[in-house]
Amino acid sequence: MAATVFYLDEIPEPGGVAVLDGPEGRHAATVRRIRVGEPITLSDGAGLLAESEVVATAKDRLDLKVLNRVVAEPVTPPVTVVQALPKSDRSELAVELMTEAGADVIVPWQAARCVANWERKADKGVDKWRAAARAAARQSRRPYIPDVTDLYRTTDVADLIRTTVVEGGIAAALHESGAARFTELSVATATGVVLIVGPEGGLDDSEIAAFTEAGAQAVLLGPTVLRTSTAAAVALGALGALTSRW
Structure with missing residues (x-):
């Protein structure tokens, strides 16, 4: 190339x-x-x-x-990152990093504890994320540009989890209270993976409850607490080593 x-x-x-x-x-x-x-x-x-x-x-x-x-053959399993909106100065950085690390679909999510609020400017925010994903894909020479969806609410994320699980995939909410470790996820036979990254303030209890009820697992990514803008890239790197994606 x-x-x-x-x-x-x-x-x-x-x-x-x-x-x-x-x-x-x-x-x-x-x-x-x-x-x-x-x-x-x-x-x-x-x-x-x-x-x-x-x-x-x-x-x-x-x-x-x-x-x-x-x-180019797409890598498997496909990975969707549900990213709680970071602060404005780190928002596009999060998209760039997860694109370079291999995210296939990026979902901007208005979580309960997000400092950023896109309720009145969702279209503008999504457009910026799509431009950032395109630029990062070019920089990392990716044949596939990640799909950046419209803004999701928590109910939308729960619906995504249910669909993923029904179709044979897995969903993991990255959370410091997770009982399981990220490396214990059963990714070998998964048809798809959804990674949920919370905001700087962490996932709200009601969000964790909704996601686990829908079929997600709360998992601990590592021994340190990561910024929301970098957590997805770290998780994608770990997932690449656990699967045939790398």
Whole structure:
């Protein structure tokens, strides 16, 4: 794979010329100053990868000759991170870290103890998270851009847990009171994994009750208390070592 990955919705067949314009093309041509002859990996963000070579440049676009195309197999089991909204200065950092660590779906969650409140600006917050996920996916050269959902409430998270468990997956609420250790999760045969990360103030008792009633397990991730913005990335790293994801 070339050292640079950019996303393009429609990638031509080998031999065709792809036009990278818009924000991606502007970043490539103006910020990265990519020149004719340089190799570029294109991706549609949904698994398709194409090796290409720059054949022309302009102020805000690149023309690239597509050399080959392959489809990257998704890693398994797929992991959904339910992330309680961090404080504004660490919000996008959380998304960047969990994207680099391999999250497949990211769910922003308005937990009871969140300092941040998206009730009147959910669309704006989701848009920022989607942009952060896209940029982090490019940086880490991921063929799949994580799907960032709309804002969830606690009842929505409980419904997600029930669906996941019914379909053969597992859900884990990362909590310092967890009776089980993260390494004891039965992930080998899980069809999917949901990781629930609470806010800085921790999960509310009613949230823990709702999630465990829906089928989640409260687990202890490690011996130290992590910031909400870093916990998901640490859990994803541990999960990668416990499964075939790594």
